[in-house]
Amino acid sequence: MLALTKKTGYGLIAMAHLASLDGQKVSSAREIASTSGVPAGLLMNVMKELCAAGYVESVRGAHGGYRLARRPDEINLADLIGAVERPVRLVECVTDEAGERECTCELMARCPIADPVHRVHRKLNDFLKKVTLAEIVEPCLLEKFSSGQTAG
Amino acid sequence: MLALTKKTGYGLIAMAHLASLDGQKVSSAREIASTSGVPAGLLMNVMKELCAAGYVESVRGAHGGYRLARRPDEINLADLIGAVERPVRLVECVTDEAGERECTCELMARCPIADPVHRVHRKLNDFLKKVTLAEIVEPCLLEKFSSGQTAG
DNA sequence: TCAAACCGAACCATTTTGGTTCCATATAAT
DNA sequence: ATTATATGGAACCAAAATGGTTCGGTTTGA
Numbered sequence: 001m002l003a004l005t006k007k008t009g010y011g012l013i014a015m016a017h018l019a020s021l022d023g024q025k026v027s028s029a030r031e032i033a034s035t036s037g038v039p040a041g042l043l044m045n046v047m048k049e050l051c052a053a054g055y056v057e058s059v060r061g062a063h064g065g066y067r068l069a070r071r072p073d074e075i076n077l078a079d080l081i082g083a084v085e086r087p088v089r090l091v092e093c094v095t096d097e098a099g100e101r102e103c104t105c106e107l108m109a110r111c112p113i114a115d116p117v118h119r120v121h122r123k124l125n126d127f128l129k130k131v132t133l134a135e136i137v138e139p140c141l142l143e144k145f146s147s148g149q150t151a152g
Numbered sequence: 153m154l155a156l157t158k159k160t161g162y163g164l165i166a167m168a169h170l171a172s173l174d175g176q177k178v179s180s181a182r183e184i185a186s187t188s189g190v191p192a193g194l195l196m197n198v199m200k201e202l203c204a205a206g207y208v209e210s211v212r213g214a215h216g217g218y219r220l221a222r223r224p225d226e227i228n229l230a231d232l233i234g235a236v237e238r239p240v241r242l243v244e245c246v247t248d249e250a251g252e253r254e255c256t257c258e259l260m261a262r263c264p265i266a267d268p269v270h271r272v273h274r275k276l277n278d279f280l281k282k283v284t285l286a287e288i289v290e291p292c293l294l295e296k297f298s299s300g301q302t303a304g
Numbered sequence: 305t306c307a308a309a310c311c312g313a314a315c316c317a318t319t320t321t322g323g324t325t326c327c328a329t330a331t332a333a334t
Numbered sequence: 335a336t337t338a339t340a341t342g343g344a345a346c347c348a349a350a351a352t353g354g355t356t357c358g359g360t361t362t363g364a
Contacts, residue, residue: 006322007322039323042323
């Protein structure tokens with residue numbers, strides 16, 4: 001459908017939330033969920049994936065939670081998508097993000113559009129790599145500095 | 153999954169095929185299917201949709217088939233996607249291609265990322281609008297003019 | 305009249321998504 | 335120690351989307 005999944009959307013919302021925290025503070029998945037209105041159980045799963053992918057750090061046990069593991073401008077949409085949903089793949093016959101063909105699509109031999117479409121795929125990926133969490137999160141940060149830390 | 157559906161891929165292949173025909177010649181869905189190795193029944197459906205959307209013209213009856221209804225440089229990927237699959241929609245809360253919100257997403261009121269994500273959606277759409285059939289089809293056209301009409 | 309082609313509409317199996325639930329482990333507070 | 339709260343890991347399921355088929359109808363050239 002050429003759409004992000006809800007998991008990615010929820011992940012973005014959660015990362016935006018975490019970006020609005022200061023210092024080493026953590027926020028639990030349940031907390032993020034209730035603040036943002038996202039289903040808690042699903043968000044828990046997403047957070048685990050974000051953690052496994054190294055975008056957030058977890059603190060276990062009571063008063064635990066998550067915090068960002070990288071600066072927002074070091075996190076881009078393409079990688080984030082790869083962490084919580086299947087990787088971007090404009091067409092089936094391109095599996096790695098560089099757009100190289102590795103598959104054994106039977107159409108490939110006579111497919112008249114493989115090369116140009118792979119080129120488009122690479123351009124799409126470049127585009128997504130340029131979209132950073134920093135710019136998605138920007139209004140949240142503004143809010144953070146103007147309204148004095150009401151989140152949480 | 154942020155991927156085109158196979159229908160869109162098949163549609164592109166078919167349009168590329170049609171672009172390689174000269175003049176007012178038509179090619180039947182079955183013919184395109186057997187040439188390109190795409191499942192015939194499904195391609196028939198896709199062709200109907202492309203026809204309904206005005207990208208190809210149909211000639212009914214024996215010796216009928218399809219031909220392009222527009223110049224390849226007047227057909228862009230964003231519109232084509234809209235014709236054969238559900239429209240591009242980076243997130244749920246944006247339904248029209250301009251990226252304006254029209255939905256009534258309950259998260260909207262407290263969603264911290266709606267505006268930036270909509271901005272990204274618009275940029276994605278602009279990108280897809282710039283990808284024309286002409287550039288996807290280019291190698292086919294080269295083949296057409298160099299090897300003297302072997303296709304079909 | 306017949307066969308080839310489009311037209312319209314169901315119909316179905318598989319895959320993906322969205323979401324829940326359960327159990328195990330870690331840890332702060334009592 | 336016990337308990338409440340958290341993550342970690344994995345299975346599980348329903349709903350939606352996709353990929354593909356099929357059937358009956360209409361048009362039209364031979």
